[in-house]
Amino acid sequence: MKKHNINHYSTYGAMKASRVTEYNKSKHRTTGMALMKVNRKNANQLLATVYSNVKQVKPAKYQVGDFVRVSKYKTIFAKRYTPNWSTEIFRIQKVQNTNPRTHLLIDQQSNPIQEGLYEQELHYVKYPEIYLVERVLKRK
Known part of the structure; x- marks a missing residue:
């Protein structure tokens, strides 16, 4: 808590929530898109992207x-x-x-x-x- 300069425990929850939204908005290496943009319409495209790099034995x-x-x-x-x-x-x-x-x-x-x-x-x-x-x- 000292690392993030937090004086009271109640602000930690708000900071944690903001970190989660930042993570969900960021583009991911595996999927090639942000988690917030994933929906049922682009699910097939996402599966094709993720499983296209399967290692060959x-x-x-x-x-x-x-x-x-x-x-x-x-x-x-x-x-x-x-x-x-x-x-x-x-x-x-x-x-x-x-x-x-x-x-x-x-x-x-x-x-x-x-x-x-x-x-x-x-x-x-x-x-x-x-x-x-x-x-x-x-x-x-």
Whole structure:
């Protein structure tokens, strides 16, 4: 209150009201017009102005046909030395342009996976025909 040189509390309400009217009369960066000039007649024009600068998402990290692994869900007490990615390899069937982008997968037997997965949940497989060795059956 000392900053605005106000001696009594009753003048603060009047000053606040004048600031609000100044704000409503000023031109805004997003809308391009003052708030007092917005009405039902120019509502469509205002929506077109506001939503014309929607950010475009970056290009997809994975394309259709890429081979990927899926991240495993771990609880708090899960062992850290266990793998973070599935041993099964999937192929991307469709890239959906949602926000954030999701990917539909199919497995090696061409069975679709029911849910879409985010890019962060997928890991690109460079050599899909190479598999992990489970155990050695026989030695020479």
